[in-house]
Amino acid sequence: MARHPFVVIEGLDGTGKTTLRKALFRLWEGLYGITPLCLLTTNFLDATVAADIVTGKYSPSSDNRDRYMAAVAADKVATLDNLIRPALPDRPVISDRWMLSELAFFGVKHDLSPAETYQQLAGTVTQPADLTFVLDLAPEESIRRAGTRRGDATRADWDVLDVQARVRQIYTEVLAIPRAYPLLGDIVLLDGAANPAETLHLAWRALIDRGLVPALPASKDISA
């Protein structure tokens, strides 16, 4: 059975993930006539682990690390079973963060290597993304952008330079050996410093090149 793609957008805070997600949503809906489903890295679809997710994310400790890992995996399985797989026959799914962000979180907060975290999550989460976009940006600029947001969008224990620099370092480690992380699918690195229209254009091109968007009438010969 044919299906649409499962696409993930990753990147530090302030790199333009939301902007790219909204733009891709409009692209799919407006040009291809297909409304994507957008979701997040955790969606609280398994109520039995919801408390563990909140505790493990906002009060991480060595005591709750394993429960948090199990809860994240359970939530992803529930998201795959209840949202992603049911959606894909009819529409693309765009996730704002997914696997890469979890690798970074456990690396920063629990000093687990990306490979260790991946191994644990991959024991439960078995469906790969088709494509992961990674928006890359210097942590200094990421912090500056994130700092302009209102309300409680930023966290004092996360949106600080040393943490974001470490997150970016983990991203770099993972992207250096993508074959070790097949659940991320194809990985496309995008410049988070580029203007949103250019970023969207590059992302769209990546989707076209991989056959992840429907063919338009005269689209077989894509000129550079």
Added chain:
Amino acid sequence: MPAQVAPHPPPTQPIQRLWQVLADGLQVQRLHLHLTEWRDLVEGAAPLPDSPDIHHADAFAARPVRSTSTALPDVAGLGFWLELPAKYGLVAAPSNPLTPAALGAGHAVIGDSSQTEWSEAVRCVVNAAAWWVGFFSVIRHRGVHHITLDQAKPDVSLATLSDAVTVVAFGTAIRVLEAHLSEAGESDESARSAYCRALAASVESERRMPGLLDELAELRLVDLVAASIPWRGQYTKYAGGTGAGQVE
């Protein structure tokens, strides 16, 4: 056997496209319902009581100067968007102060691709956006508040109306480019870039929309602007099943 990634187009018309048809029809209906009222105001060069920046109604009435031979506006469902201003707009009228905002939006989308069929179509539809926003601005004082449906509304400034034109212009540009890309395919690099610029502008515009609609305040202008561009509230009027039967 696992499912293969082989995206296919939707089997039927997406509901959003049908809601857009309804929204377009609403604009046409309202124009004709209020045409006499509008003519009386603009031909009498009457003052606009709730637009202190505009001294006379005919400021917004000039017939858009651009026309196009391309069929793209028709393909985009925007034939009426050009035909009605061409039919009812005044030849002898001052230049529309909303036109610079419209052309600015068009230029932002077109960029350097100024000699193409789609760019000509974009210039025409954004130019007409100034006339449409101007039309409903002229009769705004006779309308009702978009939430309370009361007659009382705050005044509206030229800056707010210019922002409204910018949003509507981006929305019409998006529709023209979608029509072009749907027909020509994705191989047109310049059109793809322009479409990305227009979509990025729509994302940027989303922050302004709630405040803009509050400032416009009047039902017909609010409906025109809200349904014109992709944002989270574009088809709220129709998605809740309440698209018909409101005060027109």
